[in-house]
Amino acid sequence: MLKKVKDCPYILPETFSSALISLLTELLCKTPVNRLRNLECLKMQAFFRGTSFDSLILQKTPVKVILELRTHPDWPAKALRGLSLDIFDDFDCDKIFHSPSTPTELSPTLATMDLATEQTTGQCDSNQRLQDNQSGWTHQSPTLSEAQKRELHETALRIVSPGKGILAADESVGSMAKRLAQVGVENTEENRRQYRQILFSADDRVSGCIGGIIFFHETLYQNSDTGIPFVKMIRTGGILVGIKVDKGVVPLAGTFGETTTQGLDGLSDRCAQYKKDGAVFAKWRCVLKVSETNPSTLAITENANVLARYSSICQQHGIVPIIEPEILPDGDHDLKRSQYITEKVLTAVYKAMSDHHVYLEGTLLKPNMVTSGHSCSTKYGPEEVAMATVTALRRTVPPAVTGVAFLSGGQSEEEATVHLNAINNCPLAKPWILSFSFGRALQASALRAWRGHKENEKVATEQFIKKAEANSLASQGKYTGGDNNYTDAGQRSYGSSHAY
Amino acid sequence: MTHQYPALTTEQKKELQEIAERITAPGKGILAADESTGSMGKRLNPIGVENTEENRRRYRQLLFTADQRIDSCIGGVIFFHETLYQNTDDGTNFSQLIKDRGIVVGIKVDKGVVPLAGTDGETTTQGLDGLSERCAQYKKDGADFAKWRSVLKISENTPSELAIMENANVLARYASICQQNGIVPIVEPEILPDGEHDLKRCQYVSEKVLAAVYKALSDHHVYLEGTLLKPNMVTPGHSCPTKVSHEEIAMATVTALRRTVPPAVTGVTFLSGGQSEEDASINLNAINNCPLAKPWALTFSYGRALQASALNAWRGELSNEKAATEEFITRAEANSKAALGKYQSSGSGTAAGKSLYVENHAY
Numbered sequence: 001m002l003k004k005v006k007d008c009p010y011i012l013p014e015t016f017s018s019a020l021i022s023l024l025t026e027l028l029c030k031t032p033v034n035r036l037r038n039l040e041c042l043k044m045q046a047f048f049r050g051t052s053f054d055s056l057i058l059q060k061t062p063v064k065v066i067l068e069l070r071t072h073p074d075w076p077a078k079a080l081r082g083l084s085l086d087i088f089d090d091f092d093c094d095k096i097f098h099s100p101s102t103p104t105e106l107s108p109t110l111a112t113m114d115l116a117t118e119q120t121t122g123q124c125d126s127n128q129r130l131q132d133n134q135s136g137w138t139h140q141s142p143t144l145s146e147a148q149k150r151e152l153h154e155t156a157l158r159i160v161s162p163g164k165g166i167l168a169a170d171e172s173v174g175s176m177a178k179r180l181a182q183v184g185v186e187n188t189e190e191n192r193r194q195y196r197q198i199l200f201s202a203d204d205r206v207s208g209c210i211g212g213i214i215f216f217h218e219t220l221y222q223n224s225d226t227g228i229p230f231v232k233m234i235r236t237g238g239i240l241v242g243i244k245v246d247k248g249v250v251p252l253a254g255t256f257g258e259t260t261t262q263g264l265d266g267l268s269d270r271c272a273q274y275k276k277d278g279a280v281f282a283k284w285r286c287v288l289k290v291s292e293t294n295p296s297t298l299a300i301t302e303n304a305n306v307l308a309r310y311s312s313i314c315q316q317h318g319i320v321p322i323i324e325p326e327i328l329p330d331g332d333h334d335l336k337r338s339q340y341i342t343e344k345v346l347t348a349v350y351k352a353m354s355d356h357h358v359y360l361e362g363t364l365l366k367p368n369m370v371t372s373g374h375s376c377s378t379k380y381g382p383e384e385v386a387m388a389t390v391t392a393l394r395r396t397v398p399p400a401v402t403g404v405a406f407l408s409g410g411q412s413e414e415e416a417t418v419h420l421n422a423i424n425n426c427p428l429a430k431p432w433i434l435s436f437s438f439g440r441a442l443q444a445s446a447l448r449a450w451r452g453h454k455e456n457e458k459v460a461t462e463q464f465i466k467k468a469e470a471n472s473l474a475s476q477g478k479y480t481g482g483d484n485n486y487t488d489a490g491q492r493s494y495g496s497s498h499a500y
Numbered sequence: 501m502t503h504q505y506p507a508l509t510t511e512q513k514k515e516l517q518e519i520a521e522r523i524t525a526p527g528k529g530i531l532a533a534d535e536s537t538g539s540m541g542k543r544l545n546p547i548g549v550e551n552t553e554e555n556r557r558r559y560r561q562l563l564f565t566a567d568q569r570i571d572s573c574i575g576g577v578i579f580f581h582e583t584l585y586q587n588t589d590d591g592t593n594f595s596q597l598i599k600d601r602g603i604v605v606g607i608k609v610d611k612g613v614v615p616l617a618g619t620d621g622e623t624t625t626q627g628l629d630g631l632s633e634r635c636a637q638y639k640k641d642g643a644d645f646a647k648w649r650s651v652l653k654i655s656e657n658t659p660s661e662l663a664i665m666e667n668a669n670v671l672a673r674y675a676s677i678c679q680q681n682g683i684v685p686i687v688e689p690e691i692l693p694d695g696e697h698d699l700k701r702c703q704y705v706s707e708k709v710l711a712a713v714y715k716a717l718s719d720h721h722v723y724l725e726g727t728l729l730k731p732n733m734v735t736p737g738h739s740c741p742t743k744v745s746h747e748e749i750a751m752a753t754v755t756a757l758r759r760t761v762p763p764a765v766t767g768v769t770f771l772s773g774g775q776s777e778e779d780a781s782i783n784l785n786a787i788n789n790c791p792l793a794k795p796w797a798l799t800f801s802y803g804r805a806l807q808a809s810a811l812n813a814w815r816g817e818l819s820n821e822k823a824a825t826e827e828f829i830t831r832a833e834a835n836s837k838a839a840l841g842k843y844q845s846s847g848s849g850t851a852a853g854k855s856l857y858v859e860n861h862a863y
Binding site (some may be wrong): 337347351398 | 502503504654655656657659660700702704705707708711712714715719720724755757758759760761762763764793794795819
């Protein structure tokens, strides 16, 4: 009998929530010193999240009343009437819970259990209290553990390690239709598979050029002709797998043709699944347009906010978020206007990141380069584009951001490479890696060479490898192809282009 | 807001940026000699000196007449209004004296803190009224930069969102007005070290405050290259039981800055906020030796940490003036080295310093 009491075996029904299970496990811990007994640790329990600890009610009022109060919050006075308070007259909640003894370590079960995402392992430190809504946010609630931060930071560094950039192969089915139509290929799942295979079977010349590849959902689960999963092929080559997670743009009512991006619903679960399936980074694209009235303040704040939510969720699952606030080049605005708008947009993005407690070292930015609008009558040289771009970034992107991987946004392959090269040769101090995340600018030639014919596959792959190598050089400022040579005379022409 | 209405011409921007660069040129920092009359009382009383205008003049004189050794250490001096119009014994205007030495003249322009109703003892800073006219006048009288101090406190409930937002906003208004008048604004959002919070909490609060400051500066179209930041270093609160090393302070400080301060900001000139002279130098040195990428100048804007020994040596005596000036020169040279990461404090060995950073990386 004594043994039964001492062993105290118990089973927690599966119907209990994980938060309740962890709370009970803590309370029923056999080792007294590890048992949950301190108010601060109690408050930290996921079970109590959102509850305010009103000591007055806690020490004087029986459970029944508390339950009543929950359903009828306007009844506090009525609830206290008729209660005999003598039983707990000398029961001082505060005195017991705020004893001078320091809180002990969390019990091992709590430390190792995979709880609600905000929990960290480690000591119940009085500085790591849950947020109390009334006092604002002045205390930091643990978002990520040190190990999680380290993992995110290292992943980001690997994707953009020197000379490496990203192949954006995440065109949706709709986008692929446009690409394939241009080369007379039918937009079938098999054709999409064959096309991606051309890119993914590039030899190891690309392992020094490509740090990561962004996949579309369908592609993540496709295989090569020989039955090898694409994900495995890529990872064997030392390249990291990324996944596009947004669900496209939707209109913002009351604006002039502006949009936000959807995809947050169930994103947490999707990220967890993608992580299991081999993805270590993700991409989410927001779109802003320049016109007489755009981008509006609403569009900027809404897109910045949704990017921050997405980032926050990704990081909880060990996935590095690539943040893409694309400002379209459509329009006749000049370079200065583009720079101004880019600065405003990026400032809003990083304020939102801060508000949402995103760990910047574990993120990458995928911005547009600063260029004039497509219909702008003035033409600008690569140094001017580089100056404007780097200046805009210097005014808005904190150095903690690991890397900036530019989108090509409709530039030709050569233009994109030349611009990237000029950016890396810009004489202003640039504390982040400046690399590429190109879609069309890496694939256009390969696509044209292929045209859907099996016999063209090798040639097509070669085209892709060439572009990868060119952009690898450009990301180090060493690209010498094209019309402009930046290795010597380039420096002088930057000065006159200084973008105030 | 989609169109830019230029706040400054290219020439104005160029001038502001060059002033900021001169103040924070390699090895140079700022002497904060802008103690208000009230603050000077707190400095002079402990050394038995009466807080008169003449005594304040004599005291500032012994700082400003230091020999050429400080020319490579001091890039700028912040004046209090009264001092800008005082002269040396032989009739040379202080502002002119400083300017002729190639040191940039600065002026404190805020009018002190005032309470924010509905908060737990929090404040904002006043001084915006007529600021534009005052700046224009100060520019004529030789000033090329200004300083404005906002104050935040860490406690159970503070800093509140209101305090952060309000102080960030008022700093941005001040900065905008200064730049219109060719004056480089030093932006000072000081988070007081009072309290028992630990290093991590100070870092967290510093990051939130600075993020708000730079959002406000962007909203107010402030030209970042033509500004300087004067933040607190990230340290545990004064009553925090845990002691930390200089490298931990450096890591936490640099990490906080890296997460919030855009590279376009020309320089960061730390306040000493009650640290001892030696600690302020050692910490600045550790900051400059921190192995993370730091794209802004990291130097000093010290008041007490440059003047404490000088004050003690002076004690109001004419015969002590030379000795007092020597004390100031010693600290100026020490901090100049610290701003280059080359300060060797007599007590500690700096050789081992670098390796301590890795373990204490401030996530």
